[in-house]
Amino acid sequence: MITGAEAMVRCLEAEGVPVLFGYPGATIAPFYDSLRASKIRHVLTRTEQGAGHAASGYARISQKPGVCVVTSGPGATNLLTAIATAYSDSIPLVAITGQVATRQLGRDVFQEVDTTGAAAPFTKYSYLVKSAADLPRVFREAFHIASTGRKGPVLIDVPVDVQRQMIEFSYPDGVSIRGYKPPHAGHPLQIRKVAEAIRAAKRPLICAGGGVFLSGAAEIVRAFAEKFRLPVVSTLMGVGALPADHPCYYGMLGMTGTTTGNIAIDRSDLLILIGARVGDRAITRPDSVEKTTTVVHIDIDTAEIGKNVGATIPLVGDAAAVVSKLSEMDLEGDRSEWLDELDVHRAKEREKMLAKQSKPGFLHPGAFVRMLSERLPENCVYVADVGQNQIWSARNFRAKNGRFLTTGGMGTMGYSIPAAIGAKAAAPERCVVAVCGDGSFQMSMNELATMRQHGFPVKIVILKNGKLGMVLGIQRSAYGGREFAVDLEGSPDFELIAAAYGIGYARVSDMEAAEDAVRRMLESPGGYLLECAVDPEEGVQ
Numbered sequence: 001m002i003t004g005a006e007a008m009v010r011c012l013e014a015e016g017v018p019v020l021f022g023y024p025g026a027t028i029a030p031f032y033d034s035l036r037a038s039k040i041r042h043v044l045t046r047t048e049q050g051a052g053h054a055a056s057g058y059a060r061i062s063q064k065p066g067v068c069v070v071t072s073g074p075g076a077t078n079l080l081t082a083i084a085t086a087y088s089d090s091i092p093l094v095a096i097t098g099q100v101a102t103r104q105l106g107r108d109v110f111q112e113v114d115t116t117g118a119a120a121p122f123t124k125y126s127y128l129v130k131s132a133a134d135l136p137r138v139f140r141e142a143f144h145i146a147s148t149g150r151k152g153p154v155l156i157d158v159p160v161d162v163q164r165q166m167i168e169f170s171y172p173d174g175v176s177i178r179g180y181k182p183p184h185a186g187h188p189l190q191i192r193k194v195a196e197a198i199r200a201a202k203r204p205l206i207c208a209g210g211g212v213f214l215s216g217a218a219e220i221v222r223a224f225a226e227k228f229r230l231p232v233v234s235t236l237m238g239v240g241a242l243p244a245d246h247p248c249y250y251g252m253l254g255m256t257g258t259t260t261g262n263i264a265i266d267r268s269d270l271l272i273l274i275g276a277r278v279g280d281r282a283i284t285r286p287d288s289v290e291k292t293t294t295v296v297h298i299d300i301d302t303a304e305i306g307k308n309v310g311a312t313i314p315l316v317g318d319a320a321a322v323v324s325k326l327s328e329m330d331l332e333g334d335r336s337e338w339l340d341e342l343d344v345h346r347a348k349e350r351e352k353m354l355a356k357q358s359k360p361g362f363l364h365p366g367a368f369v370r371m372l373s374e375r376l377p378e379n380c381v382y383v384a385d386v387g388q389n390q391i392w393s394a395r396n397f398r399a400k401n402g403r404f405l406t407t408g409g410m411g412t413m414g415y416s417i418p419a420a421i422g423a424k425a426a427a428p429e430r431c432v433v434a435v436c437g438d439g440s441f442q443m444s445m446n447e448l449a450t451m452r453q454h455g456f457p458v459k460i461v462i463l464k465n466g467k468l469g470m471v472l473g474i475q476r477s478a479y480g481g482r483e484f485a486v487d488l489e490g491s492p493d494f495e496l497i498a499a500a501y502g503i504g505y506a507r508v509s510d511m512e513a514a515e516d517a518v519r520r521m522l523e524s525p526g527g528y529l530l531e532c533a534v535d536p537e538e539g540v541q
Contacts, residue, residue: 001167002169004135011136023069043421050421056422057426089407132163183316202335205233212274218242229336231250232246233265234261236390294313363463366392367396375522380431385435387468390411418450433460438464465534503527
């Protein structure tokens with residue numbers, strides 16, 4: 001016989017969980033007491049939201065569900081933003097929360113909150129466990145649900161008395177959930193229709209979304225594009241599906257995307273969406289696309305197909321499985337004229353981009369991101385935060401064989417540092433760089449303590465302009481230039497912050513100094529903070 005808390009630890013061990021991220025409290029204390037005897041590594045983050053983002057970063061690099069654990073009440077509500085962020089981007093998480101005793105549920109006692117009810121809109125599924133005997137089944141199902149079909153977060157809410165109950169422990173060998181049968185291979189008839197559409201198209205175009213990474217299909221999509229000479233653009237979440245200098249890649253689409261990427265969308269006669277939701281920031285005029293373009297939408301989630309852009313040929317299935325089958329077919333065609341046209345646009349855009357110069361005393365953010373990414377190791381993980389820094393990063397990051405991580409659906413500021421910690425926990429041997437603005441940095445700079453305590457040598461770049469730049473841009477374009485509540489005056493001295501947390505530091509305001517500073521940052525064995533001065537007047541274009 002073991003306690004429910006011990007059973008929870010045994011469940012995580014049975015799932016092969018090597019690390020989890022959390023913040024303890026009274027209602028999750030029995031679990032933490034049992035965790036002490038386990039070989040599972042616990043990373044104490046400095047906020048519950050940080051625990052969720054770290055679990056997200058871990059999941060995206062390990063390709064396994066990330067695990068985060070917090071207590072009830074404010075611990076759980078603080079975690080909700082990270083859960084919603086993971087849900088929007090289809091990141092597999094298992095979030096464990098403590099809860100008040102079952103006899104106290106619904107009585108508004110100290111630190112009680114309806115966690116499962118609050119999280120219902122942005123979890124794949126949630127459990128309120130009222131008997132310890134159910135824990136093995138619940139954990140087995142939670143990991144299965146989180147990591148299959150359209151991936152996403154699953155919540156397990158465990159009252160403190162359930163954690164103390166005694167049970168005979170046995171972990172299920174398999175899972176059988178009535179009504180939960182995620183599609184995988186794709187319907188053969190629809191695959192043939194897609195093949196026919198590709199053969200008939202004069203200007204076909206692949207749009208790679210985040211689902212390409214979630215299905216492990218990045219290399220498959222790359223080989224598919226190469227084999228049949230198909231041009232590729234990406235959404236924000238699909239950046240890096242092809243290396244930036246790949247001849248088939250034409251940039252990111254959307255309102256803050258590349259000119260070439262958007263021209264490709266407008267001119268294509270066949271748009272093949274792979275694992276992409278293509279929300280309002282990706283395709284701003286879906287009606288015009290639907291009228292002029294045959295749209296193929298490949299997605300594991302039926303609900304996503306046609307949600308934002310009407311699909312001429314819907315295809316429900318796993319991206320890796322579907323594209324692999326398409327690769328086996330004869331899809332040859334003469335696309336030289338179409339590719340030549342896109343090559344001209346891409347060359348002009350690159351020439352224009354390289355012509356932009358830094359102003360005295362400031363770095364041009366696009367030029368800096370290009371220089372930084374060119375000097376990063378081949379397999380580096382680049383984590384962009386939210387704000388202008390995200391757009392500068394997405395447009396200018398020169399992806400190689402590493403990963404570009406950010407939060408696209410929710411756009412959560414403060415994501416990059418804890419997510420980078422999670423990525424480093426998943427791949428200790430890889431370089432991990434977090435890039436943020438001075439606004440987003442101050443939303444999670446307390447996680448520098450997590451880096452120091454647990455030995456995560458993450459490199460952090462702050463593109464500092466002293467403003468909430470994205471909001472300022474909106475105020476200038478849509479509100480008559482009336483600037484309000486966007487000045488970050490009062491921000492701390494970042495050099496002193498770095499010293500306080502015992503990490504390296506440098507500040508740069510010109511490209512020559514920046515190149516040397518980046519070299520020293522990457523050679524540094526520990527964590528590092530590089531502050532880059534950016535003109536407050538610099539926009540995202």
